[in-house]
Amino acid sequence: MGNCYILHYREDKGEWSEHRLPPDITNHVLQPLRCGTRYQVQITSFNKAGEGEPSDAMQVKTEGTAPVAPDKHAFLMINSTFVTLRLDAWHSGGCPISYFEVKYKLLSDAEWFLVSNNVLPETGKLLLSELTPGTWYNLMISAQNDAGSTDAEFVFATLTPFGGRRTVPPQTPINPSDRRFFKHLSIIVPVVCAVVIVIVVTIVICVLHTRRNPPNRGRGHYDQGVSNDRCDGCLPKLHPIKLSLERLDFRIVRGVYSLSCKHADDLARH
Numbered sequence: 001m002g003n004c005y006i007l008h009y010r011e012d013k014g015e016w017s018e019h020r021l022p023p024d025i026t027n028h029v030l031q032p033l034r035c036g037t038r039y040q041v042q043i044t045s046f047n048k049a050g051e052g053e054p055s056d057a058m059q060v061k062t063e064g065t066a067p068v069a070p071d072k073h074a075f076l077m078i079n080s081t082f083v084t085l086r087l088d089a090w091h092s093g094g095c096p097i098s099y100f101e102v103k104y105k106l107l108s109d110a111e112w113f114l115v116s117n118n119v120l121p122e123t124g125k126l127l128l129s130e131l132t133p134g135t136w137y138n139l140m141i142s143a144q145n146d147a148g149s150t151d152a153e154f155v156f157a158t159l160t161p162f163g164g165r166r167t168v169p170p171q172t173p174i175n176p177s178d179r180r181f182f183k184h185l186s187i188i189v190p191v192v193c194a195v196v197i198v199i200v201v202t203i204v205i206c207v208l209h210t211r212r213n214p215p216n217r218g219r220g221h222y223d224q225g226v227s228n229d230r231c232d233g234c235l236p237k238l239h240p241i242k243l244s245l246e247r248l249d250f251r252i253v254r255g256v257y258s259l260s261c262k263h264a265d266d267l268a269r270h
Contacts, residue, residue, distance in 0.1 A: 008054065009041045035095035036064030036147025064094035066148035069141075072156070080133040080159040085126040085141070087119065095145040097121045104128060107136040107155065134160040 005021040009030060021028055033039065038061045044054045069075075070089035077084040087100060100119040103112040119126060131137065139154040159165060 003045075003047045006044045006046055006051070007041070008043065009039050012038045012040065033062050034146040035062055036066070036093065036145070037062050064145070064147045066095075067091065067093050067097055067143035067145055067150045069143070069150055069152035072154050076139075076154060076156055078156055078158060080161060080163065081131050082127055082129040083131065083137075083139075083156065083158065085128065085139075086124075087121055087126060088124050090121075090143050092145060093147060095147045098144045098146070100126075100144075101142040102126065102128075102139075103141075104137055104139045107138050112140065131158050133158050134164075 003023040005023065005025065007019040007021055007028065007030065008016050009018075010016045011034070019028070019030070030041070038059065040057045041060055042054045042057045045052045068091035070086070070091070075086050075089045077086065085102065090097060090100075098121075099117075100121070101117040102115040102119055104115065105112045115126070115128065128139075134157065136155065136157045139156065140151065141154075142149055142151045157165070
């Protein structure tokens with residue numbers, strides 16, 4: 001094999017393919033490629049000595065996007081017992097649409113009914129029949145092309161038996177997980193409220209009891225008629241002050257309401 005170029009290309013994370021090009025070429029059209037798809041491209045040269053180092057990989061993308069969903073009024077023709085889907089109202093995004101997947105359900109139901117997962121675009125119009133008059137439905141349709149897929153959801157109501165339109169959809173049903181959450185919430189809230197009420201009532205009772213039976217912290221050895229002169233010689237022994245007060249408080253709490261000079265001496269020694 002003489003001198004030539006070798007063009008390597010692949011889709012993102014795909015397998016490499018290659019084209020051999022003559023050495024005098026200045027441009028080349030690489031085809032066929034997928035619409036709206038990203039590719040990696042690199043080139044190497046080849047001669048009698050062998051194949052050279054490849055060039056840096058270049059990222060390119062062919063033109064085209066995923067399909068674009070149409071407006072609801074352009075897509076659906078609604079009657080009392082059937083609805084017609086205008087598949088040709090979808091925009092291809094520049095890449096031909098390969099197929100559609102169509103399913104629907106009652107708005108109040110959880111399970112979907114699959115019409116087909118391979119509706120060809122050549123179908124043009126798709127009829128959903130045997131619907132209930134004056135009833136709300138949920139329609140899900142997915143369109144696929146080389147560039148990707150697009151999902152679209154439409155909520156609609158069939159006409160009433162007299163041709164009237166329902167304009168206000170019912171409330172969306174709560175799914176099972178949300179229903180369990182609200183059930184647990186209905187149990188938790190009363191329990192928390194009861195606990196809060198018990199705590200508040202307990203605090204109020206404690207406050208009222210304290211007001212009715214105030215502690216006699218102001219009483220000391222003065223109530224026993226002990227004169228200041230008698231205790232003057234004792235006071236210097238009450239050190240450190242903080243320790244003496246703590247000991248005094250402790251004795252009061254335990255029910256000792258009087259303090260003599262002897263008690264003060266004991267505290268000072270502590």
